Amino acid sequence: MTEHHHSCDCGSGIDRRGFLRGCGAVFALAAASTPTVAAAEPESGDLHSLLDGLPTNWGRWGDDDERGALNFLGSRESFDGLQAAISGGSKHVERFTLQLSVTGDEATDPLFVGRFPARxxxxxxxxxxxxxxxxxxxxxxxxxxxxxxVTRFFLQGTTHFDALGHAWYGEHLYNGYHQSTTATPTTYPDAVTGLRDGDGDGSVESTPIDTTYGLGAADITAAAGSGVSGRGILLDVGRYEGDDNGRLPSDYGITLDDLLATADAQNVDIRKRDIVLIRTGSIERARDPEATYNPLQEPGLVFSEELVRWFHEMEIPVVGADNVALERAAQVIDGTVYFAPLHGALLRNLGMSLLEILDLRALGAACADDGVYEFLFTAAPLNVPGGTGGPTNPVILKSGRSDDERK
Known part of the structure; x- marks a missing residue:
């Protein structure tokens, strides 16, 4: 395997069963434990400055649009996916699902601090x-x-879509919706017993609930209502650049060059409006009791202007990966630290749907076995009005190759 790292180190020594309250705590912990950050102590970056001049899709589909880049997916894109699924004939269509268990059957530890598996x-x-x-x-x-x-059920605690209103910077979400819409109240005529935060000590209390808060715009219902189908491709960077187990090192930052080189090595074309899935090997590491795993120290995409412009020019509607955040959590760019800058560039500005915590183990093995890395991708998140995300179980239909074709 090729040995080179793109290091944007973050996060170490975190109690996976601990509960960190708020993104500020997560950011502080990630930044403080980054070797580069600890040594140089760079200031926190400003996403407005970093992303200034990069493309956005605001207004592209109207001022009231909440679907974002899913608007790219039409009949032609679904047809391309169907063609990929049947390209090997009626005897060679394989089916895969990509969701991890929502109840933690495989492991009791959460993949991300605070988002524990439901019960x-x-x-x-x-x-x-x-x-x-x-x-x-x-x-x-x-x-x-x-x-x-019977416990809290985190909508982003397992395989899920991010809603376009899930992350933002400044005072506006995707397409210019004001941040105040993220706290839109809904009042119900009858209260039901539920869980609320306790006295700030991380505890929860059972209490009657008749009012809840959610996203009043750009919530997950747009993706849930439209669904997703199209030609999907797997870029198995873990196998191309990783160790003998097909896992990238924890400090590996995936660049645009890595994506293009992986596609070239796999002999798969990346076409406009493809649904792009990226395998890093993080799920295998998270489920390996002998491996060291940290959700804030996972391999993932790293920011560059070239990468953002490429996603925009290729009109990619959906990008997903087998890690918690798609990208490296804390990234040091020109000596300045940022937390999840691609969420700002892709989710907020381009309106791209982000898929996280995909289980790509079986699909990755099958693609490596037969050399077919394209397929029909279909999915829809759970329809939760006001939701910042939604659990999903993507279904893949992939053409395989006969034994004769593999020789």
């Missing part, structure tokens, strides 16, 4: 069969089980 429990099952007052069996003898989540 569900049965509210009705065979234990209630014949019990006085039980609703089972029903007339005629039908029995059933039912369940509900």
């Amino acid at each position: 569900k429990d049965n509210t009705l099952d065979a234990r209630f069969d014949g019990v006085e007052g039980s609703p089972i069996p029903l007339p005629g003898g039908l029995k059933y089980a039912d369940d509900a989540f």
